Amino acid sequence: MLTTSGYAAARTLLNGESVWGLAWCRGYVSVPDCLSCFDYAVDQLKVCGLGNGAHAIYSDCDLRYENNNFFTEANNRAGVVLCDNTTSPQPEEFRKAAQKLLFDLQIAAPRAPIYYAASTRKVASGDATVYAIAQCNLNVSQSVCLECLKLRSQSLYDCLPTASGRAMDNGCFMRYDRTPFFRHNQSTDISSLLWDDDSSKKKSIIGGVVGGVGFLLLLLAVFLCCCRSKKASRGQQDKSTGSTELLQGPATYSYNELKVATDNFSDENKLGGGIFGEVYKGNLKNGDVVAIKKTIMASSRGNAHFNDELKILSNVHHRHLVRLLGYCIKGPHLFLVHEYMENHSLDQFLYGDETKTLSWKQRFGIIFGTARGLAYLHEQYHVTIIHRDIKTSNILLDNEFQPKIADFGLIRLLPEDKTHLSTQFAGSLDSGYVAPEYANHGHLSEKVDTYSYGVVVLEIISGKRCKDAKDDISITPSLLDHAWNLYENGTHMNLVDDKLDPSEYATEDVIKIIEIALMCTQPTVSSRPAMSEVVTLLSDKTLEERPPVRSTTDDEVKIQVAIESSISNATASTIQLSGR
Structure with missing residues (x-):
């Protein structure tokens, strides 16, 4: 029987065997249109004959039958x-x-x-x-x-x-x-479905109904958050990432499980390390291979970053972001369990010891996929997430060489009413990936990631580290300066990695991508494109008439920072810019 909500589910016996059936219409469809859709679906399903099941999916309705109980299933292979x-x-x-x-x-x-x-x-x-x-x-x-x-x-x-x-x-x-x-x-x-009132403090509900073990995990996450809030003022929390209190944490692993999986965190299983910890390869009992990030929290700042990374990673879902599987807490040791990337990080293929050279098709796929991942963080999540540490070592590659952005230890959230944050610099100033307004002023916006992305693209095309390139014009070794010089002289193709086969790419495509990278690294913040715009530019065959421009002085950056700070009613740093 069809309910007033346009939904019906039933189980019956046919020749002694159970058959499960489900029919449901979209909530906006009228009853006559709903019944009409069902009639059409029944006619179509008749062609399935004596099969064990069939499923008709339309814009207005669903109709399905099976010889097994599928009622609680949600996701098919692809949708x-x-x-x-x-x-x-x-x-x-x-x-x-x-x-x-x-x-x-x-x-x-x-x-x-x-x-x-x-x-x-x-x-x-x-x-x-x-x-x-x-x-x-x-x-x-x-x-x-x-x-x-x-x-x-x-x-x-x-x-x-x-x-x-x-x-x-x-x-x-x-x-x-x-x-x-x-x-x-x-x-x-x-x-009313997005917010709950809890002692006059609204908190966004990200997850669904949590029962059993899930409820205990939620209590644990709340306990950890409360412990942190007792140790630090609200002002200290805001210095970490912005607001992450609205997010919900992932599942847990036992310490013994991770210890066994990594052979007691042996050096043989060590994959590398980042600012806040070391990463190990682990083999779980169920056969899954994972990457485990081990951190020792010696300061409240480190603890804050762990909690921020934990909550962010458990609530972002994108094919070009590394997936968080769970976490573990053992005394001062904190662990993040991620999906394992078989091909490790991008830097090892560009200028490491890997014997396999990335083809142009693979390089473009990495450029495009990374742009899509950043566009998701900046514009497709419900708040703007600034990664702050985009570099080749933080771009991991799966077994098909698809990129996944990793290491969220420095993330910040940008409130909707702000164009930027004024904050202390975090990271390495001499890395070559840092936008000038952030390095010199602490002026932080999503365009900082855009700048770093542009540098990464130049590294992918050239096969060189951003601090290694030299030419006769630049005073200091800088791949970015070298790329700008080539662009201004119309000799873009001199940037291309010698290991690439020229038959694999079209010259005009490479030139276009180099210019997109330079657009991303323009000193004037407002001149850099949004990452969603970068995705569009990479998808188009032609580059819009918006040539990148390199300023000749650092004053332009300082003026731009001051203007944007005034617009957003934020306080700009008074640190003076040094010469290039």
Whole structure:
């Protein structure tokens, strides 16, 4: 029997065997349209004959039967994604509005009474509006619904900025459009589903219903957060990353499990290290190979960074970000368990001891994938995440040489009402990846990552470290200065790695990417493109008429910082810039 919510599930016996059936319509579909969709689906499923099961997925409804209980399943192997072939007007503004709306809906729908939420979002400029819905079938749990919608929203991010998109899976459905497809009175007030009032302090609910062990993990995360807050003032917390208190932590591993997996953290299993710890290869009992980051918290600052990385990594999901599997706490030792990257880090292939040379196709894939990962951090997550440590050693490669951004030990969150933060510099000043406004002024925005990304792209193309390149013009060894000199002389191709086969690439493509990299490293902050714009530029065959410009003095950087600080009502650092 179909309920008023357009949903029905049943189990029956057919020739002595159990058959499970499920039918559900989208929340915005009228009853006549719902029944019409079911009628059509039944006709289509008849062609499946005597099969053990079949599943028809449409924009208006789902109809499925199986000889096994599939009611609690949510995710199939790939899902179905349908993207429009037309680009929305004001593409970047539309993209940002749609991404934020889809993110909010993936949180709200699992908390709605019938796992359904519909809402709208105004595009920043102009009269355009984004319309979107998210829905799960009523048989899945709240947490399974959330995970399903996370995957489908990620699929729709890849559709943007096209005018519409649909993403369907066994257990959930999402849709967005620039034109209305549901009535105004069918909209959901999702604000109450995104926030809880806890002693007059609102906290965003990222996860679904947590039961059993999951509830204990949540209590542990709250306990750790409370312990930290007793040891440090709110001001000290804000100096760490911005606000991470709204995020929820991942699963736990036992110390003994990790100790066995790494052979007592032996040097033979050591993969490397970063600012806040060492990384080991581990073999878990279930056969999974993982990377385990071991940290000794000798200061409240280190503890704050661990908690920040923990919460951020457990709430970001993207194919080009290293996935956090869980964590462990043992006395002063803190551990992060990540997915293992078979090909280790990018720097080992560019100028390390690896015998295999990256092809142009692989290099472009790394350039493009890293841009997409950063675009997600900057614009597709519900707050802007600044990585602050983009470099070749923090870009890991999977077995297909797809890049994944790693090491979130220095991340900061940028509040929506700020264009930048004024903060103390963190990292290595002589690394060659640091944007001048950040190194000299502590002026931190997402454009700091854009600058570092541009340097990484030049390293990928040249096969040289950013501090190793020399030419007859530059006083100090700098790959960036060398690239600017070649660009200004029209000799871009002299930058290309000699190990690359010229037959693998088109000269105009390489020139375009070099110029995109230089756009990212322009000293004037506002001249650097957003990472979503970089993704668009890399996808297009032509580069827009926006040639990169290298300023001749550092005064331009200082003036730009002062102007942006004034606009955002923030306090700019008074440290004076030194000459190049």
